[in-house]
Amino acid sequence: LVLKVQRKKHPALSNSDFSVFNKRSFHLPADLLLSKGHTWIKILKEGIAEIGIDDFITKAFGKLSVINLAKEGTVVKAGDVILQAVVDKKSINFRSPVNGLVKNVNSSLIGRTLDNPYSNWGIKIIPAGFEKDRTNLLEGKQIADFIKNEVIRLKDFLSLHSPKEGLVGITMHDGGNIVEGAVSNIDEKGLEDFEKEFLTF
Known part of the structure; x- marks a missing residue:
């Protein structure tokens, strides 16, 4: 589940330390x-x-x-x-x-x-x-564009898969952030779906 909020944190996260990521969080070395x-x-x-x-x-x-x-x-x-x-x-x-x-x-x-x-x-x-x-x-700008799209796809994916325990992701008011480790909270069937959608080519 990805929660959309306006300048507010979900109560479950208000007293917790957590890291988030967005489409600008990735830096693949240029030689890869x-x-x-x-x-x-x-x-x-x-x-x-x-x-x-x-x-x-x-x-x-x-x-x-x-x-x-x-x-x-x-x-x-x-x-x-x-x-x-x-x-x-x-x-x-x-x-x-x-x-x-x-x-x-x-x-x-x-x-x-x-x-x-x-x-x-x-x-x-x-x-x-x-x-x-x-x-x-993929290389260069292709990678950057691909990752940006993958972040969007991941938000959509999380919104369709119920976590084991309540909230697994949070989208801030700028529409950019997902809690790190969000995918680890989905059930086994959801993980199988993730592998098919994101790791198979």
């Missing part, structure tokens, strides 16, 4: 590309691709912990699950933005809360047919 499934990719000098999760996801979920990574030596296709995380005992899957061979995994992420997504790659892939895959990736 982004998939529409919110996995970023960085091409290293040797042609290997680092892949991780963007900060739209970490803000939407709050405390998101990685529990599984694709195994080294696995051949993956764009859209295959390469990383699994858990929030409030519910799992969610993230997909590869490219085709290729998994070269390395960052096992130090397992069990950790992902709090600095652009400093923590999940896997490294040797891309196969990257030039073709790149046409489906």
Whole structure:
């Protein structure tokens, strides 16, 4: 649920500390590309691709912990699950933005809360047919426009999914803010819907 208010806070939040985000809260490093499934990719000098999760996801979920990574030596296709995380005992899957061979995994992420997504790659892939895959990736202004639209979509999504406990989001008088971790409060069915709508491509 996203609550619209005019210069007032909902009583449930008036005495609580909480962080919010809006369409201006995201700053993807310039050397990264982004998939529409919110996995970023960085091409290293040797042609290997680092892949991780963007900060739209970490803000939407709050405390998101990685529990599984694709195994080294696995051949993956764009859209295959390469990383699994858990929030409030519910799992969610993230997909590869490219085709290729998994070269390395960052096992130090397992069990950790992902709090600095652009400093923590999940896997490294040797891309196969990257030039073709790149046409489906976003860069520069495309990313900024995409994220702005995703924030709008997220507000609409939250308004249609009942949280477990009361209020999960608050839209301020400027129409911009959502409470960090709002998605973690929806039920399991809602989380499945989120994965289909935001993480599948």
